[in-house]
Amino acid sequence: MTILVENEVNRELDFDYEEVIEAVINKTLETENCPYETEVNVLLTGNGEIHTANKEFRGIDRPTDVLSFPMVDYDYPSDFSYVEANPESYINPETDELLLGDIMISVDKVYEQADEYGHSKKREFAFLIAHSMLHLLGYDHIDEAERKVMEVKQEAILDALGITRNGG
Template sequence: MTISIEYEAEKKLDLPYETIIRDVVEASLDYEKCPYEAEVNVILTDNEAIREINREQRQIDSATDVLSFPMVDYETPSDFDHVEEAVEDYFNPETGELMLGDIVISVEKVEEQAEKYGHSQTRELAFLVAHSMLHLCGYDHMEEEERLEMEERQRAILDTRGYTR
């Protein structure tokens, strides 16, 4: 498994962010029963940079906590059966790994939201990674039923590794 982590923010999180990110990515893929070695890219940035990406990609001119850019198209979330039909689209030719996509996280939002919700920055970072990993596996939360399913899966993933409130 390849988990690339780039830290682009000036503000440093005072926690073992690489360990947390790797742990939650692995827990998410285990929980979703991904049958392949996977590749995920994570960028930790600041509010201004994530605002710019949000504006360019989603036409929303504001900072957000996390953005997900899935590379796999799913008919059903976490249904990986079809990916081998398009190896050239979904697998890295050099490593053979399934290219799931990119995650962008604002470290300022990690700090702000941890304080707002009354839990640790570790738990907030873990939550944002789990949330984004579910997006990379095809889940969404546009409808109430989808939102509830994502919340349950996020909680279950975080509970498996002890990232509780």
């Protein structure tokens, strides 16, 4: 697996964020039975930069906590039939890894939301990675039923890693 992490902010996180990224990505892929080695890019940025991206890509003129840019087409979440049918479109020929997509996280929002929800920055950060990974695997939360499915999966991933609201 290849995880490329770029940190363009000067704000310190009080935990090993690269370790958390790897653990959450691995647990999500395991939970979703991904049959491929994968490549994921993670950009840590601030509110200004994510605001610009949110406006450009989603037409929403405000900062957000996380943006996901999936590279795979899905009929339904974690259905890799498009990859199997068209590996040349989804597999990096140099590494034989599935190009899953990109994650953009506002570290400013990690701080804000950890305070707002009363849990650690590590827990908030891990939650955003799990949330975004589910998007990269084809999940969405456009309606209430989809939102609940994602919510349950996110909590299960974090619980399996021992990253709970009160414990980590």
